[in-house]
Amino acid sequence: MKSLDLSPQALKKLLDDSTAIVLNHFANIHEQKGFHDFPQQEVESWFQEALPQDGMRAEALFDLFVEKVLKTATGNVGPHMYAYVMAGGNQIGIVADKLAATINQNVTKWHLGPAMTEIDKRVIQWAAEMVGFGEDVGGYIGSSGSTANLDGLTVARNVYFEKHDIRNKGLFGSKPFIVYCSEETHSSVDKSVQLLGIGLDHLRKIPTNADFTIDLDALEKQIIADRENGLQPFCLVGNAGTVNTGAIDDLNSLADIAKKHQLWFHVDGAYGGLVSALDSKQALYRGLDRADSVALDFHKWLYQPFEVGCLLVKSWDDLRTSYFKKAAYLDTSLEQGNNRLDLNEHHFMLSRNAKALKVWMSIKYYGIRLIKEMIQKDIDLTDYLNERINASSDFRLIADSPLAVSCFQYVGGLSNSEDIIALNRQLIPALEKDGRVFITGTTLKGEFVLRACLINHRKTEETTDYLLDVIRDVAERQMSK
Numbered sequence: 001m002k003s004l005d006l007s008p009q010a011l012k013k014l015l016d017d018s019t020a021i022v023l024n025h026f027a028n029i030h031e032q033k034g035f036h037d038f039p040q041q042e043v044e045s046w047f048q049e050a051l052p053q054d055g056m057r058a059e060a061l062f063d064l065f066v067e068k069v070l071k072t073a074t075g076n077v078g079p080h081m082y083a084y085v086m087a088g089g090n091q092i093g094i095v096a097d098k099l100a101a102t103i104n105q106n107v108t109k110w111h112l113g114p115a116m117t118e119i120d121k122r123v124i125q126w127a128a129e130m131v132g133f134g135e136d137v138g139g140y141i142g143s144s145g146s147t148a149n150l151d152g153l154t155v156a157r158n159v160y161f162e163k164h165d166i167r168n169k170g171l172f173g174s175k176p177f178i179v180y181c182s183e184e185t186h187s188s189v190d191k192s193v194q195l196l197g198i199g200l201d202h203l204r205k206i207p208t209n210a211d212f213t214i215d216l217d218a219l220e221k222q223i224i225a226d227r228e229n230g231l232q233p234f235c236l237v238g239n240a241g242t243v244n245t246g247a248i249d250d251l252n253s254l255a256d257i258a259k260k261h262q263l264w265f266h267v268d269g270a271y272g273g274l275v276s277a278l279d280s281k282q283a284l285y286r287g288l289d290r291a292d293s294v295a296l297d298f299h300k301w302l303y304q305p306f307e308v309g310c311l312l313v314k315s316w317d318d319l320r321t322s323y324f325k326k327a328a329y330l331d332t333s334l335e336q337g338n339n340r341l342d343l344n345e346h347h348f349m350l351s352r353n354a355k356a357l358k359v360w361m362s363i364k365y366y367g368i369r370l371i372k373e374m375i376q377k378d379i380d381l382t383d384y385l386n387e388r389i390n391a392s393s394d395f396r397l398i399a400d401s402p403l404a405v406s407c408f409q410y411v412g413g414l415s416n417s418e419d420i421i422a423l424n425r426q427l428i429p430a431l432e433k434d435g436r437v438f439i440t441g442t443t444l445k446g447e448f449v450l451r452a453c454l455i456n457h458r459k460t461e462e463t464t465d466y467l468l469d470v471i472r473d474v475a476e477r478q479m480s481k
C-alpha cells in the first residue's frame with residue numbers, strides 16, 4: 001500500500017542534504033546581509049504557479065529553496081539585524097524543532113504527549129524561577145509576546161469578573177471595564193483590549209516620565225476619576241521593558257497601586273522580563289513577583305527560533321477558570337492518573353505543537369549561566385554603541401536604555417531639528433535599499449528617531465561599529481543627492 005514515506009536511503013539523503021544547507025548557512029552567517037532589496041512583484045513572481053499535481057525531485061526543491069528563499073531571506077540570524085526585537089535563534093533550537101516535528105506530538109491532552117506536557121510544565125517553572133515569580137505558578141507556552149499579553153488579559157478579565165458569571169453572560173449589562181497602561185505600552189495590549197470586547201475607549205494610555213516609565217501620579221488620578229465616573233477600573237498593565245526604549249516601569253509601585261485599587265496586575269515582560277535574571281539588573285524589577293500575570297517571549301531574550309512566548313500566572317486554576325469547556329470527545333473521566341495536566345483545559349488552543357521542547361533543550365544544553373552571559377553581552381554592546389554615538393560628531397543619542405535598545409539620530413552637519421528628522425526619515429528606505437544592515441525607526445514623544453535593538457548573541461564590537469559606518473555612508477550619499 002502506498003504512503004507518503006520515503007525509503008530509508010531517500011530519507012537519509014533528504015536529511016543529509018538539508019543538513020548541508022544548514023551548515024553552509026552558518027559558515028557564512030557573519031556576512032549575512034540585513035536585507036535584500038527585491039521588488040515585491042519579483043518576489044511574488046517566483047512563487048506564482050498553478051497547484052502542482054505531481055511532485056518534483058527533492059534536489060530541485062532544495063535548489064529552489066536555497067535560491068529563492070534562503071539567499072533572499074532577511075538577515076535575522078546574522079549580526080546585522082537591528083530592527084524590531086529580532087534575536088537570531090540558536091542552533092540547538094533548530095535541531096529541537098526538527099526532533100519535535102519527528103515525533104509530532106499534539107501537546108494538548110496529557111495522554112497525547114506525556115513527556116512533552118511535563119516539559120511544558122518544567123519550562124514554565126524554570127521561567128518563573130528566572131524572573132522570580134515564585135514557586136506557585138501556572139502558565140501557557142504560546143506563540144508570542146502578543147499572544148501572551150492576550151492570554152494574560154483574557155485570564156484577568158475572566159477571573160476578575162467571574163463573580164459576574166462573565167463566561168456565560170458575556171459583557172452585556174456590565175459597566176465598562178477600564179485597563180491602564182503607559183503610552184509606551186506595546187500595541188498587542190491595544191489589540192487584546194479590542195479582541196476582549198473591552199474597546200479601545202476603555203484603555204487608558206497614561207503619560208510617561210522623561211525616562212519613558214509610567215507617570216504614577218497621573219495613573220492614580222485617572223483611576224480615581226474613572227471610579228468617580230461610575231466606570232470599573234479592573235486591570236493595570238506594567239512594562240518590564242518597553243519596545244521603544246526598554247523602559248521598565250516602577251513595578252513595585254504599580255503593584256501597590258493595583259493592590260490599593262483592587263486591580264489585576266499584568267506585566268508585559270515580552271522584551272525585558274527575562275533580564276530580571278541578571279544580577280546586574282535585578283533591582284530594576286522589584287515588584288515583578290507581585291504581578292498576577294506576566295507575559296514573556298522566548299524568541300526574544302532566550303534566543304529561540306520563532307515562535308515561542310509564555311504567560312505566567314499564579315496558579316493553573318486561573319487558566320482553568322478562564323478557559324475550561326467540557327466537550328464529550330475530550331472527556332478525561334475514563335483516563336487513569338489524577339495528576340495529568342490537560343493543557344487544552346487551560347487555554348483556547350486545542351491542537352498545539354511542542355513549543356517548549358526547543359526551550360528545554362536549549363536551557364539544558366547551554367545552561368542558564370551562558371544564556372545570561374549572552375544577554376549581558378547584548379546590553380554591554382548597546383552601552384558600547386551609545387558611547388560611540390556620544391563620541392561622534394555626526395550622531396546624537398536621543399534615548400539610551402537599561403536594556404539593549406538605542407534610539408539616536410544621524411545629524412551630519414545639520415542643526416535644524418526639522419531637517420534632521422526629515423533626513424532620518426529618508427534614511428530608513430535608503431538603508432533598506434542598501435541592505436548591509438537592517439534598522440528601522442520609531443517615534444519618541446513625537447520625534448522620529450532611528451532605533452537599534454541589539455539582541456543577538458552573534459554581535460560584536462566590530463559589527464556594532466559597522467552599523468554606524470553603514471548609516472554614515474548611506475546618509476552622506478543621501479545628503480549629496
Ligand SMILES: Cc1ncc(COP(=O)(O)O)c(C=O)c1O
Pocket residue numbers: 084085143144145146147149186188241242243268269270271272297309
Ligand atoms: C514589550 C513587547 N511586548 C509585546 C511584544 C510582542 O511580541 P511578539 O512580536 O512576539 O508578538 C513585543 C515585541 O517586540 C514587545 O517588545
